[in-house]
Amino acid sequence: MKTILITGASGFLGHHLVKKFVERGDSRIIAVLGRPEDKANSLPQSDLVTVLPCSALFETDFGHVDTLIHTAFSRGENLQGLTDSIQLTEKVIELVNAQNIDSIINISSQGIYSGLKPGDKVKEDGHIGPNTSYGLAKWAVENMLQLGCKKRYTNIRMASLSSNARFLDFFVDSVIQEKEITVTAPRQYASIMDVSDAVEGIVSVEILSHKERKSVYNLGPEKQYSILEYANSANQIGQEFGLKSIPVEVNDNGKEFAICMDCSTLRNQTKWESKISKDDMLRILFQKQINQ
Numbered sequence: 154m155k156t157i158l159i160t161g162a163s164g165f166l167g168h169h170l171v172k173k174f175v176e177r178g179d180s181r182i183i184a185v186l187g188r189p190e191d192k193a194n195s196l197p198q199s200d201l202v203t204v205l206p207c208s209a210l211f212e213t214d215f216g217h218v219d220t221l222i223h224t225a226f227s228r229g230e231n232l233q234g235l236t237d238s239i240q241l242t243e244k245v246i247e248l249v250n251a252q253n254i255d256s257i258i259n260i261s262s263q264g265i266y267s268g269l270k271p272g273d274k275v276k277e278d279g280h281i282g283p284n285t286s287y288g289l290a291k292w293a294v295e296n297m298l299q300l301g302c303k304k305r306y307t308n309i310r311m312a313s314l315s316s317n318a319r320f321l322d323f324f325v326d327s328v329i330q331e332k333e334i335t336v337t338a339p340r341q342y343a344s345i346m347d348v349s350d351a352v353e354g355i356v357s358v359e360i361l362s363h364k365e366r367k368s369v370y371n372l373g374p375e376k377q378y379s380i381l382e383y384a385n386s387a388n389q390i391g392q393e394f395g396l397k398s399i400p401v402e403v404n405d406n407g408k409e410f411a412i413c414m415d416c417s418t419l420r421n422q423t424k425w426e427s428k429i430s431k432d433d434m435l436r437i438l439f440q441k442q443i444n445q
Contacts, residue, residue, distance in 0.1 A: 157359065158183040158218045158254070160210065160245065161225030163191035165316055166260065166348060170222060173352045175199045183218070185210050187225050211244060218254040220359055221245070226260070226294075228287070228317065235290040242294045246301050256305035256363050258355065261295055263312050263344065263373060263414050264288030271342050271377070274415040277310070277369045295369075305363045309355060312346040312373030312414065315434040321345070324384050325438045328391035333400045339381040342411035346374050347429035347437065357423035365422070371414035374427040383431070390435045394443060 157174060161167040162184035171184050175197045182202045186193065193204040205213065207225075223245055227234030242259075249257050266275045267282025283289040298306045315321055327334045354372040378386075384401050392398060419425055429437075 155180040155219040156183065156215075156217060157181070158185065158215060158221045160185045160221070160223050161187040162204070163187045163193075163195050164224060166314070166351065167224040168196060169348050169352045170224065170355060171202060172197050173356055175201055177356070180219075183215060185225075211248060215252055215254070218252070219256070221249055221254050221257045222355065222359065223257060223259045226291075230286045232286060235286055239290055239293055239297075243297060243301075246297060250301075250303045254304060256307070256366070257298070257302060258307045258309060258358060259294060259298055260355070261308040261310045261369075262288060262291040263310050263371070263412055265292040265295070265310060266412060266414070268410045269412060271340075271379070271409075271411045273411065274375065274413045275371075276415045277371055277418060299368075305366065306368065307358060307366045308369045309358060309372050310369065310414065311351055311354075312344045314348050314351060315345050315438065316348060318343065318345050320380065321383060321387070321435065321438055322442075324387035325391075325435065325442055328387055328396055328399055329439075329442060331397055331399055333402060334384050334388070335402045335404050336381045336384050337404050337406045338408055338410075339379055339403050339405055340407075340409040341380050342377040342413070343380065343383070344373050344375075344377045344413040345431070345434065346372075346427060347434050350374065350427045350429050353428075354419065354423075354425050357425040358419070361423065367418065367422075370419045371416045372419060373414045373416055375413065375416050376427075376431070377411055377413035378431055383435075386432055387435050390432055390439060393436070394439050 157180045163186045184204045186207050227238045267280050295308045
């Protein structure tokens with residue numbers, strides 16, 4: 154039975170990864186909490202799972218670990234948080250080098266790529282041009298792995314999760330509250346993925362042998378929609394929940410931006426496919442907010 158170590162296990166993605174591995178039942182999981190205040194009871198209860206506080210990450214001899222999946226990283230644009238995350242990753246790389254850990258899978262971001270024209274897709278060898286501090290930090294971590302990791306490493310450049318796309322929450326909440334939506338960036342396009350698809354993609358990489366894994370994969374839905382399309386879809390789907398249609402107005406700020414990744418490398422090697430549609434992601438968000 155393999156052993157998988159997951160950092161940031163109490164975070165949204167980490168939690169779902171632990172749950173998925175428990176469902177598979179073919180690996181022992183060492184789940185390292187993301188912050189000192191995080192609670193172990195937020196994770197699935199199983200004999201396969203050992204939960205450790207974040208303070209124990211660099212104080213424990215883990216024995217043999219097949220793969221360390223590194224999900225612990227600050228969200229957003231807080232510079233101190235991003236700095237702390239880069240420093241944490243540096244220590245994680247040192248841990249992998251020093252202990253009997255065969256490989257590391259680092260969760261990176263589609264935010265490392267430069268903007269595209271609507272309809273275009275970027276492959277793994279596409280132009281790098283982060284336009285946010287978060288994207289730049291993720292690119293810095295990829296370079297740290299390339300330069301400093303002595304074990305097998307893989308970067309998974311992941312599309313944004315629907316749970317982290319604040320404008321989706323805003324659209325859904327506006328429909329629920331019957332508030333008019335004004336879209337100021339109708340020519341900006343986003344590629345967004347449900348966490349269940351993300352987890353399936355990460356697991357599909359982990360189950361490959363270390364020799365089969367490539368150093369980088371794109372992981373996303375390979376579809377992009379404009380912000381206006383997301384707003385209109387939220388308005389329409391709200392009616393499925395008995396909510397009223399609300400006005401959707403456009404006040405174009407003139408900015409155009411698009412991001413969408415070509416994920417054929419991962420798809421061809423593992424047969425992974427994104428399954429959750431844009432509309433189903435919105436249905437999940439409506440169900441979550443209505444039930445709160």
